[in-house]
Amino acid sequence: MNVRIRRAERRDVDGMLQLVRELATFEREPDAVSVTPEHMADAGFGPHPVWVGWVAENDGAMVGMAICYERYSTWKGRRLYLEDIVVTSKARGQRIGERLFRECARYAVEQGHAGMVWQVLDWNVDAIRFYERHGASMDPQWINGSLEVEQLKRLAVP
Template sequence: MDNSTISIRDAKPEDCDQIITLIQELANFANMPNGPKLSADVLRKDGFGEEKMFRCLVACDGDCLVAYALYFFNYSTWEGVNLYLEDLYVTPAYRHRGIGTKLWRKVAQVAVDRKCNRLDWVCLGWNKQSIEFYKSKGSVNLTLDEDWNLFRLSGDNLRAFANNSQ
């Protein structure tokens, strides 16, 4: 396939229906088909509303979105401003064409331009091909190298803890 028809740009509110479809594809790929809980309307509000909670780049083949990278800024008390890449996904028919690398590189450039100190993301342990690719570009696996553990408090447990009932 020819990459000359692929363009990368900032996402727009009208892309949210296609982004939701790609999010579900990513969940299916990750063996978590019931994971996504968002609607396109929530995505539009959170990404393009009054308070923008994330930013997103998309790769397009004409009017069809074939990949996306969703990210947001966070803050480290050790290092200051950082960028967190929540999702990077390329639909199967467009893989192995460098689209994912181009999206990742654009996100990295955003981090550099915004003077972020680091770019963080997670990768499923079984995704060995991606892990090796990330390492080949100089990324560090914090689980192995620094023994950081990722924790999550959600749903009823989050509400119970916040309400001091747990």
């Protein structure tokens, strides 16, 4: 396999979104992806981009990707959040995930971030081992909370 890693471009969004859907299926949430290609493209390449990404290609076919964005911690300062790192099932075992992870780390260092954070499902032991092999600490104490748009709208009303 001759895999090339490069910075994501607008033309990659459809393929990246397909990988996001593949990840959602793997994470047992096949119907949870609601973002459109237009929204994803605007969020990454519009006038105010909020994410940066990389794609892995083998002979022109996308076989992996990573998406990150900046967040701010009142305890630690600017940190990079790794939203998704995905490698197609057919391309696993080729160190593509490691190369994508290193690109994110390199970007975090170049941008002066104080660290990089992400989430991983507690049953995804392969991913947990992957991160631990790279020196990551995993903290099981924090519980994630979220509100969807309808919940936000209800909360926003005084």
